[in-house]
Amino acid sequence: MVPLKDKVVLSNGLFDTTRANIEAAGATGIDLPPSDALTAHAQFGGNMELKAFDAALQKHEGKIAFVVMTVTNNTMGGQAVSLANLTAVSERCKAKRIPLVLDACRFAENAFRIWQDEPGGHQRSLEDTAKAMFALADIFTMSAKKDAIVNMGGLLGVRDAQLAEKIRVELIRTEGFVTYGGLAGRDLDAMAQGLHEVLDEHYLEYRFAAADYLASALESDGLPVVRPAAAHAVYIDAGAALSHLSEDELPGQSLACALYLAGGIRSCEIGNLMFGSGSHRRQLVRLALPRRVYTQSHIDYVGAVGKDVAKVRRALPAMKVVTEPPNLRHFSAALAPVTPFPHFVDD
Numbered sequence: 595m596v597p598l599k600d601k602v603v604l605s606n607g608l609f610d611t612t613r614a615n616i617e618a619a620g621a622t623g624i625d626l627p628p629s630d631a632l633t634a635h636a637q638f639g640g641n642m643e644l645k646a647f648d649a650a651l652q653k654h655e656g657k658i659a660f661v662v663m664t665v666t667n668n669t670m671g672g673q674a675v676s677l678a679n680l681t682a683v684s685e686r687c688k689a690k691r692i693p694l695v696l697d698a699c700r701f702a703e704n705a706f707r708i709w710q711d712e713p714g715g716h717q718r719s720l721e722d723t724a725k726a727m728f729a730l731a732d733i734f735t736m737s738a739k740k741d742a743i744v745n746m747g748g749l750l751g752v753r754d755a756q757l758a759e760k761i762r763v764e765l766i767r768t769e770g771f772v773t774y775g776g777l778a779g780r781d782l783d784a785m786a787q788g789l790h791e792v793l794d795e796h797y798l799e800y801r802f803a804a805a806d807y808l809a810s811a812l813e814s815d816g817l818p819v820v821r822p823a824a825a826h827a828v829y830i831d832a833g834a835a836l837s838h839l840s841e842d843e844l845p846g847q848s849l850a851c852a853l854y855l856a857g858g859i860r861s862c863e864i865g866n867l868m869f870g871s872g873s874h875r876r877q878l879v880r881l882a883l884p885r886r887v888y889t890q891s892h893i894d895y896v897g898a899v900g901k902d903v904a905k906v907r908r909a910l911p912a913m914k915v916v917t918e919p920p921n922l923r924h925f926s927a928a929l930a931p932v933t934p935f936p937h938f939v940d941d
Contacts, residue, residue, distance in 0.1 A: 597620075598616065598619035598620050598621040598659050599619070599620035599621070600620060600621070600657070601620070601621040601622075601657055601658065601659035602621060602622050602623075602624060602650075602654045602657045602658050602659065603616050603621050603622070603623045603624070603658070603659055603660060603661070603662060604624050604626060604647065604650050604651070604654070604658060604661045604662070605623060605624070605625055605626065605642075605661065605662040605663065605664060606625070606626060606627050606640060606641060606642040606643075606662075606663055606664055606667050606670070606675060606683075607625050607627050607640065607664050607667040607668065607669040607670045608623045608625060608662060608664065608669070609664055609668050609669065609697060609699075610669070610868055610869075610922065610924070611922065612662065612664075612697060614921055614922050617921070618921070621659055624650060624654075625669070626642055626643050626646040626647050626650060627639075627640070627641070627642070627643060627667065627669075627670050628641060628643045629643065631667075631670045631671070631673065632670060632671050632820055632831070632876045632878075633876075635820075635821040635822065636673075637674070637676075637707070637711045637712075637822065638673065638674050638675060638676040638679060638707070638711075638712070639667070639670055639671065639673035639674075639820075640664070640665070640666050640667030640670050640672075640673035640674050640675045640704075641667075641675050641676060641679040642663065642675070642679055642682075642683050644679070644682055644683075647683065647686065648686070651686060651690060651692075655690075658690075658692050659693075660692060660693040660694070660695050660733070661683065661687050661692055661693070661694050661695065662695045662696075662697055663675060663680055663683055663694065663695070663696055663697065663731070664697040665680070665696065665697065665698060665700060665701055665704035665727065666700045666703055666704045666707075666824055666826075668700075668864075669864060669875075671820030671824065671829040671876075671878060672700070672703075672820070672824025672825075672826060672827050672829060672880070673820070673822070673824065674703070674704045674707035674708065674711075674824075675704055676708060676712050677708045677712055677715075677723070677726060677727065678712065680727060680730050681730060683730075684730035684731070687732075693732045693733055694730065694731050694732050694733070695731065695732070695733045695734065695735065696727065696728065696730075696731035696733070696734040696735075697734075697735055697736075698727075698728070698731075698734045698735065698736045698741075699735075699736050699737040699738075699739075699740040699741060700740050700741050700824075700825075700826055701724055701727060701728070701736070701741055702724060702741040702792040702793050702798060703741060703798065703801070703824065703825045703826060704727065705720060705723045705724040705727060705793070706720065706795070706798040706799075706802070706825070708723050708727075709723045709795075720793050720795050720798075721793050724793060728751075732752070732753050732754070733750075733751065733752045733753070734749070734750070734751045735748070735749070735750055736748055736749040736750075738785050738788070740826065741788075741789075741792045742785045742788040742789050742792065743784075743788035743791060743792055743885050743886070744781060744784045744785045744788050745781070745784075746777065746781055747775075747777045747781050747782070747785055749785075798825060801825035801826070801883070801885070802823070802825045804883060804888070804890075804893055805823040805824060805825050805826075805827065805828050805883055806822075806823045807893060808823070808828050808881070808883075808893050808896060808897055809821065809823040809828045811893075811894075811897035811900065811901075812828065812830060812897060812900045812904075815897070815900055815901040815904040816835070816904040816907070817830050817835050817900055817903075817904050817907070818830070818831040818834045818835055819831065820878070825883075826882060826883060826885075827880045827881055827882040827883060828880075828881045828883070829864070829878045829879070829880050829881075830849065830878065830879040830881065830900075831876060831877070831878060832845045832846040832848070832849040832850075832863070832865065832877045832878060832879045833845050833846070833865070833876055833877035833878075835849060835904070835907050836848060836849060836877075836907055836908075836910055838908055839910075839912050840912075841865065841866045841871075841875075841877060842866055842871050843912035843913065843932075844863070844865065844866055844867050844877075844912065844913040844914075844915075844929070845865070845877045845910075846863035846864065846865035846866075846867065846877040846878055846879050847863045847865075847867050847913045847929060848910045848911060848912065848913050848931070849861075849863075849879050849903070849907070849910060850862065850863050850879050851913070851929075851931070851935070852903045852906075852907075852910050852935060852936075853879070853881075853899060853900070853903055855935060856899050856902050856903050857895070857896075857898070857899030857902070858899075859881070859896055859899050859900075861879050861880060861881050861882075862879070862880045862882065862924075863877075863878070863879055863880075863924065864877075864878040864879070864880055865877035865878055867913075867915070867923065867924045867927065867929075868924040881896065906936040909936050910935065910936070911931040911932050911933040911934065911935060912931070912932040912933070913929045913930070913931055913932065914929065914930055914931075914932055915927055915928075915929055916928040916929060916930050
């Protein structure tokens with residue numbers, strides 16, 4: 595494996611824990627999404643910006659440890675990556691002998707978008723579309739709690755036989771034997787089944803429809819969302835909704851707290867709390883939709899709570915960090931509102 599100290603990792607958008615591990619190993623993670631990824635409402639807003647990627651390949655030549663393509667692109671509103679864009683990135687990596695890593699935890703959702711929306715997508719089956727994505731990568735990682743529809747576990751795949759052997763040795767030392775990696779047999783069986791079921795086009799069609807329904811409800815009540823809506827979540831543009839707050843006043847966290855106080859809705863800020871002051875990202879709130887859990891009435895309830903919060907969004911307070919760990923602070927930091935929340939959320 596290539597040592598990561600003083601190296602660079604390029605990506606369309608690194609997941610928060612992926613970035614933390616890269617930085618803990620001494621490398622620098624650089625995201626290169628389209629500049630208008632969250633505002634253009636394009637079909638494939640999760641793409642790598644190829645001009646910026648080409649410039650970064652030249653600027654950091656000799657220092658790039660690997661490239662990560664996250665599908666779908668979680669930090670960019672869960673938007674999909676086109677097969678054409680993934681192919682272009684793969685070709686550039688092969689030409690420069692740089693490993694391409696596919697962060698594939700939502701591969702089926704991404705494959706469905708390609709299959710449905712990319713020109714020529716229906717020329718292959720949904721399963722073959724997914725295979726085409728994996729064929730472009732040298733390595734893939736996958737949190738199976740997403741598109742394998744299981745409670746725990748994950749997958750790691752590599753093409754290089756020598757690297758695979760090194761990983762096996764390390765796995766035995768740290769997790770368990772290579773046939774189970776610390777997982778129970780029932781979890782492995784469920785994962786194998788889930789990887790088949792997740793590529794059912796009707797299942798994915800329903801997932802996208804539910805998310806789109808919620809996105810439309812929130813929009814109609816005055817909460818702007820990232821479009822097209824992802825299947826696994828709806829992303830509210832908290833910075834736009836709470837425009838009276840600056841990025842460092844954490845509008846995403848304020849909105850997330852309001853949703854919880856108003857109706858017990860749990861959500862996740864993806865903004866300056868997650869990525870730090872001065873990150874200059876859009877301030878998002880992710881409303882994740884667990885697989886095979888919510889009914890129509892649940893979705894309607896979330897929309898109703900969103901409507902209540904939207905009515906007082908201009909009165910939602912700035913948030914301040916009280917205590918925080920040295921990294922991944924959004925998991926365990928303590929925060930407090932600078933001024934009280936509107937009265938209705940205290941009932």
